[in-house]
Every structure is written in structure tokens, then in C-alpha cells.
Amino acid sequence: MSFFDKMFASVGIGAAKVDTILTNDRLIAGDDVSGKVVILGGKIEQEIDEIYLKVITSYERERDDKKIREECVIGKYRLTDRFTIRANEKREVPFSFELPIDTPVSYGKTRVWVETGLDIKNAIDPSDRDYIDVHPSTLMSQFLNAVTDLGFRLREVDCEAAPHRLRRRLPFVQEFEFIATKGEFRGRLDELEVVFLETSHDRMDILLQVDRRPTGLGSLFSEMLNLDETNLRLTVTSAEIPLIKEKLLQILRKHS
Structure with missing residues (x-):
């Protein structure tokens, strides 16, 4: 492991990458969200503290007489314990969880997405965002x-x-x-x-x-x-x- 590869990986260059593939992105609150997380190792071996998924939306609120948008985590799901991803290794992690019953529907200005993240010590954490289409019950x-x-x-x-x-x-x-x-x-x-x-x-x-x-x-x-x-x-x-x-x-x- 060269010093430069390790240094570049710490700022996201040549580091591990993550991609989430959903089985279905058209859902109703209460349905199962399933798919797999694909991790591609970078140029060096890296230790992954955890893989997590978050269901997120945004909402509008007033602050100092101004309307601003803030993100809200509707649900968070931990998929793995600590593991090591070797250089150029490909690993797939299947998942399934229930979309919270209070997830808003994808109407009007409302957008809902699944965010995948890898927690990597002393490095910029890679992430992936996948929008889902939430239909009314x-x-x-x-x-x-x-x-x-x-x-x-x-x-x-x-x-x-x-x-x-x-x-x-x-x-x-x-x-x-x-x-x-x-x-x-x-x-x-x-x-x-x-x-x-x-x-x-x-x-x-x-x-x-x-x-x-x-x-x-x-x-x-x-x-x-x-x-x-x-x-x-x-x-x-x-x-x-x-x-x-x-x-x-x-x-x-x-x-x-």
C-alpha cells in the first residue's frame, strides 16, 4: 500500500465505491424495500465500520421569518458489522426492510429517497442516493x-x-x-x-x-x-x- 494511494483514498480518490440496486422503486408505505448494496474496492484495502441505509425526505419550515427546507430521516437501517474490503474486491450485501407506515407519498413537491452510506475511518464516506416513488395506500x-x-x-x-x-x-x-x-x-x-x-x-x-x-x-x-x-x-x-x-x-x- 503506497503512501500516496492511502492519502488519495482518504479524500475519496481511488477509494471504495457504493451502489444500491433496488428490486422495486414503486412502493406503498408498509411495503418491503429490498435489493442489494454493491461495494467496489478501490486501489487500497479499507476497513468499513458499517453499511447503512436511510429513508429520507425534506420538509419546509420557517426560521427567522424565512422558509427553509430541511431533510428528515424517516428510517435508518444498519446492514453490516465492521469488515475489510480489499483492493478491487466486489462485494454484494442483500437487504430488506419495511418502508415506515408514515412515509409521505411522492406527490407535489415531496421527494423520498434511499441513501446508502459506508462509514470508513479517516476517510470521506462514499454514499449513493436512489429515489423511490411512494404511492398512496x-x-x-x-x-x-x-x-x-x-x-x-x-x-x-x-x-x-x-x-x-x-x-x-x-x-x-x-x-x-x-x-x-x-x-x-x-x-x-x-x-x-x-x-x-x-x-x-x-x-x-x-x-x-x-x-x-x-x-x-x-x-x-x-x-x-x-x-x-x-x-x-x-x-x-x-x-x-x-x-x-x-x-x-x-x-x-x-x-x-
Whole structure:
């Protein structure tokens, strides 16, 4: 092992490389994420402390009256103990883990990825990023379909920082913002915001914010004071799928 090869490897030149190959990149939260991590040895032998995988997304929060984006680790998985990768050696490490049930879906501005890293002592750690396409569960899809069937159009989806009382394990919630473009709620509601707090494929807690459209001076003052907004919480289950649209309709009629 030459001195120069060791020195260059410490700054990433001629060092080990990592590449993750996913079996499937189209997933639903709760599915198994599987594949293999391929490690290619560099010009010198190196000691790998561990291989890890992280599921990551980003969310928006305010700091000093400015909106910034921060990354959030949804899950981290350790694949190996310490081992040595020889020069030019190729090693494959299979893996499988469950995508956390609270992983946001890949709608709007939301991006989710799997990041692979090698921890190498006294060297720059190589990494790899693979984006995954997270689809809504059947229960979430049915609720979203009910919203659009009632005349709403999806305007924006993003992950935003939220206080503890409105979230669970993660520091953010994923907000779905709808506007009424047809049907009985056009002209009656400014917007409808939906947040899913999924607990399983068969049960889901949902937060709704119903924003009524001002129709007079009193309503205008209410809007200025945010009194035109109604915050609701409901739970739906797979057994209620045929009733979701009617259940949502009655809620919106009552609060519009």
C-alpha cells in the first residue's frame, strides 16, 4: 500500500465505491424495500465500520421569518458489522426492510429517497442516493378520490413542519391542499386542506381544515381573524370505504 494511494483514498480518490440496486422503486408505505448494496474496492484495502441505509425526505419550515427546507430521516437501517474490503474486491450485501407506515407519498413537491452510506475511518464516506416513488395506500386513494368526486382539484402537496399536537413521530405533516372547482362547494369554500396520519393500511386518522369563503362584511372580518377556518379530525377504516364519500359530504355540508 503506497503512501500516496492511502492519502488519495482518504479524500475519496481511488477509494471504495457504493451502489444500491433496488428490486422495486414503486412502493406503498408498509411495503418491503429490498435489493442489494454493491461495494467496489478501490486501489487500497479499507476497513468499513458499517453499511447503512436511510429513508429520507425534506420538509419546509420557517426560521427567522424565512422558509427553509430541511431533510428528515424517516428510517435508518444498519446492514453490516465492521469488515475489510480489499483492493478491487466486489462485494454484494442483500437487504430488506419495511418502508415506515408514515412515509409521505411522492406527490407535489415531496421527494423520498434511499441513501446508502459506508462509514470508513479517516476517510470521506462514499454514499449513493436512489429515489423511490411512494404511492398512496388503498384507503388513502379512496379518500382522495372522494374529495375529487365532490368537485375539488388538488392544488398543492408538500411536507411542512407541524407542532406536536398535530403530528406524531416525524417533525412534519404532509398537507394536501384542494380548491373547489365544481359542484355544490364551488363558491362556498376557499380551500380544503387534508393531512393523513396513517396508522395502518386498514385504519387512518385524518385532519381536515375547511376554509369557508367570505360572503359579507362579517365573514370578511372572520377571515381576517382566521375564524372562517374549521379544524376537524376523523378516522376511517377499510370497512368504511363504500361510505367515505357520503361521510365526507355530510361533514363539508355541515361546516361550509
